[in-house]
Amino acid sequence: MYQDVNLQFSAAQAITTTAVSTNIVDLGQARDMGAGDALEIDIRINTTFTGGTSLQVQLQTAAVAAFTTPYNVVLTDAIPLASLVAGASIPLHWDRAAPYAPQEFMRLNYVVVGTMTAGALTAGVVKNIQDAQNTSASGFAVI
Numbered sequence: 001m002y003q004d005v006n007l008q009f010s011a012a013q014a015i016t017t018t019a020v021s022t023n024i025v026d027l028g029q030a031r032d033m034g035a036g037d038a039l040e041i042d043i044r045i046n047t048t049f050t051g052g053t054s055l056q057v058q059l060q061t062a063a064v065a066a067f068t069t070p071y072n073v074v075l076t077d078a079i080p081l082a083s084l085v086a087g088a089s090i091p092l093h094w095d096r097a098a099p100y101a102p103q104e105f106m107r108l109n110y111v112v113v114g115t116m117t118a119g120a121l122t123a124g125v126v127k128n129i130q131d132a133q134n135t136s137a138s139g140f141a142v143i
Helices: none
Strands: 008-014 039-050 056-064 071-075 091-095 105-113 117-127
Touching: 008 039, 039 056, 056 091, 071 091, 091 105
Parallel strands: none
Antiparallel strands: 008 117, 039 091, 039 117, 056 071, 056 105
16 A cells, blocks of 8 residues: 655654644645545554553544644544554545535644653555555465
């Protein structure tokens, strides 16, 4: 699966306390985002989280890049620490047909319960979430 750098929120971003994504996606830029199709937010854990209790990810939009009045479009449940291990994936479905006012800017907000002593993730907009790899009898991985 490929992630376009212009649609990436975080690249191995360390998360130890509640924080917003390093990058903001500007939807006002001309680009093909699969008009009419649902998109996914792919969140991959790079470094196992330790120390805290849970993590919630919120997709936020706003009319201005300063996010003075962010709007939560969709969010995950609180994900327990035991599930935040390196290699794990947190899918977040973004239904662009949902009844909310379109905004130009979007980011992710990472809500941490407790204080994490370690943990990093990479997140971005993708067309489809990659399925788990299956290995054939010959040993080749089928993706």
